[in-house]
Amino acid sequence: MRMKRTFFLFLLALLAAGTGTAQNANSGPAPKPVVPAPRQLLYQQQETIGFVHFTVNTFTDKEWGDGTESPQIFNPTAFSADQWAQTFKQAGLRTLILTAKHHDGFCLWPSRYTEHSVKNSPWKGGAGDMVGEVAEACRRAGVRFGIYLSPWDRHEPSYGTDAYNTYYLNQLRELLTHYGPIAEVWMDGAKGQNAKDMEYDFEAWRALVRELQPDAVMFSDAGPDVRWIGNEKGFAGETCWSTMDKDKVTIGKADPAYLNAGDPAGKDWVPGECDVSIRPGWFYHAAEDDKVKSVPELVDIYYKSVGRNGTLLLNVPPDRRGLLHETDVARLTGLKATLDETFRTDLAAGKKATATSTLTGSAFFNPGNLLDGRDNSYWSPEDTATQPAVTVDLGGNVTFDRASLREAVRFGQKVKGFTLEAMVKGKWQTLAEGTTIGYKRLLRFKPVKASQVRLTIRESLGKPVLSELGLYKAAKAEGKAGRSEP
Ligand code: FUL
Numbered sequence: 001m002r003m004k005r006t007f008f009l010f011l012l013a014l015l016a017a018g019t020g021t022a023q024n025a026n027s028g029p030a031p032k033p034v035v036p037a038p039r040q041l042l043y044q045q046q047e048t049i050g051f052v053h054f055t056v057n058t059f060t061d062k063e064w065g066d067g068t069e070s071p072q073i074f075n076p077t078a079f080s081a082d083q084w085a086q087t088f089k090q091a092g093l094r095t096l097i098l099t100a101k102h103h104d105g106f107c108l109w110p111s112r113y114t115e116h117s118v119k120n121s122p123w124k125g126g127a128g129d130m131v132g133e134v135a136e137a138c139r140r141a142g143v144r145f146g147i148y149l150s151p152w153d154r155h156e157p158s159y160g161t162d163a164y165n166t167y168y169l170n171q172l173r174e175l176l177t178h179y180g181p182i183a184e185v186w187m188d189g190a191k192g193q194n195a196k197d198m199e200y201d202f203e204a205w206r207a208l209v210r211e212l213q214p215d216a217v218m219f220s221d222a223g224p225d226v227r228w229i230g231n232e233k234g235f236a237g238e239t240c241w242s243t244m245d246k247d248k249v250t251i252g253k254a255d256p257a258y259l260n261a262g263d264p265a266g267k268d269w270v271p272g273e274c275d276v277s278i279r280p281g282w283f284y285h286a287a288e289d290d291k292v293k294s295v296p297e298l299v300d301i302y303y304k305s306v307g308r309n310g311t312l313l314l315n316v317p318p319d320r321r322g323l324l325h326e327t328d329v330a331r332l333t334g335l336k337a338t339l340d341e342t343f344r345t346d347l348a349a350g351k352k353a354t355a356t357s358t359l360t361g362s363a364f365f366n367p368g369n370l371l372d373g374r375d376n377s378y379w380s381p382e383d384t385a386t387q388p389a390v391t392v393d394l395g396g397n398v399t400f401d402r403a404s405l406r407e408a409v410r411f412g413q414k415v416k417g418f419t420l421e422a423m424v425k426g427k428w429q430t431l432a433e434g435t436t437i438g439y440k441r442l443l444r445f446k447p448v449k450a451s452q453v454r455l456t457i458r459e460s461l462g463k464p465v466l467s468e469l470g471l472y473k474a475a476k477a478e479g480k481a482g483r484s485e486p
Pocket of ligand 1 (some may be wrong): 282
C-alpha cells in the first residue's frame with residue numbers, strides 16, 4: 001500500500017515538476033529537459049569510485065610500456081584482490097575499475113586472442129586470471145566492478161590495421177561475458193604517433209557493450225554515458241552541466257574547457273567523471289612513496305569533483321607485491337573518516353523552511369522536503385515564480401561553514417544561478433554565489449553563526465526541482481587546502 005502511494009506521488013511529481021515545457025519568468029519558455037537514463041542516475045549516486053592501474057609498468061617503473069616487455073617480469077609476490085576491494089569498500093569507493101589492458105597491450109586475463117598476457121607470466125605459474133580474481137573480490141566486498149581496455153595497444157601486431165578493431169572487439173567480448181556484471185567500461189582516445197591511420201571502431205565496440213552489459217556506463221571524451229572532465233587533476237568546472245552535445249566532441253581531440261563545463265544547451269545527458277591519481281603517476285613507483293596526496297589535498301579534490309556535480313574516479317595503484325601501499329591505504333582511511341565527520345550532522349535537518357513560491361496541488365513540493373535527508377522528496381516553485389527563494393529558520397544561532405545543495409536530476413539539471421545567504425546578527429550576509437548545482441553542489445565558506453539561511457534561485461532553465469539543502473561544520477582534519485574558496 002505504502003509502495004503504491006509512493007509510486008503515485010512520484011508520478012504526480014514527474015507530471016508536475018520536470019516534463020513538458022515549463023514557463024519560467026526568468027528565462028522564458030524552457031526546452032524539454034534532458035534527463036539521465038537509469039544507469040546514469042545510478043552511476044551519479046556512486047559519487048566516489050576508484051581506479052586500479054596495474055600491469056608490466058609496475059615492474060618496469062614506467063608510466064607507458066612500449067609493448068616489448070616480457071610477460072616474465074609480471075610477478076606480484078603477495079597479490080591480494082581482497083585487499084584492494086576491501087580497502088575500496090572501507091574508503092567509500094563504490095566501483096573498482098581495473099586496467100585489464102593498458103597501452104603496452106599486456107592482458108591481466110588469459111585472453112585467447114594473444115600470448116601477451118598473464119598466461120605467460122610466472123604469476124601463479126601462468127594459470128592465474130587477475131581480472132577474474134578482482135571481479136570476485138569486488139563481489140565479495142560489495143564493490144561494483146569495471147574495466148579499462150586501452151584501445152591503444154603497442155604490442156598487438158594487427159594494431160594500425162582494420163583487423164585490430166576486430167581484435168579489440170573480441171577482447172571486449174571476453175571481458176563482458178566471463179566476469180559477471182560490469183558497472184563501467186572505460187575507453188580513452190590515446191593513439192600511437194605512427195598509427196595516425198588507425199580509426200577506432202567505437203560504434204561497434206559500444207554496440208557490443210550495450211548488447212552484452214546494458215546496465216554498464218561507457219566512459220570516453222564523448223560518453224556516450226559518462227564524459228571525461230577535461231583534466232587529470234580531478235577538478236570539475238565551477239560551472240558544470242551534466243548535459244553536452246556528443247556530436248561536438250571527437251574522442252582524443254576534445255576541447256577540455258567544453259568537457260569541464262558541459263553545455264546547458266546540450267541535448268545529451270553525459271555527466272562528468274573526474275579522474276586523478278592518489279600519487280603523481282597512474283602506476284606505482286617506489287620513488288613516489290613520499291608523494292602520496294595528503295588527506296587535505298584529497299578532501300579538496302572531493303569538493304572540486306563530487307562537490308561540483310562530478311563523480312570522483314580516484315586511482316590507487318598497487319605496488320610490486322600486488323598490494324595497495326600502506327601510505328595510500330592510510331590516506332584513503334583518513335579521507336573517509338574526515339568526510340564522514342564533516343557530513344555526519346546536518347545542522348539544517350528537521351528545521352522549519354518556508355518558500356516565496358511553492359508548486360501548489362501537492363504537499364510533495366513543500367520546502368521542508370529539502371531538510372528531510374531524502375533525495376526522493378522535492379521542493380519546486382510555481383511556473384511563474386521569479387527568483388524563488390527558500391528560507392530556513394534554524395531556531396537559534398548555529399555555526400557552520402559548509403553547505404550542500406542538490407537538484408533532483410531525474411527531472412533534469414536546471415539551476416543556472418543561485419545565492420546562499422545567512423542571517424547574521426539581524427543582517428543578511430552572502431555566503432556563496434554560484435552557477436550550477438546539479439546532482440550535488442558543496443560550498444565552503446568561513447564559519448558563520450547564523451539564525452537563518454536563504455537560498456535564492458536567480459536563474460534556471462525552466463522550473464527548478466531541488467531535493468536538499470544541508471548545513472555542516474567541517475572536520476578539523478579537512479585542513480587548510482581550499483578552505484576559503486567557494
Ligand atoms: C590516459 C592514459 O594515457 C594514462 O596512462 C592513464 O591510464 C589515464 C587514466 O588515461 O589516457
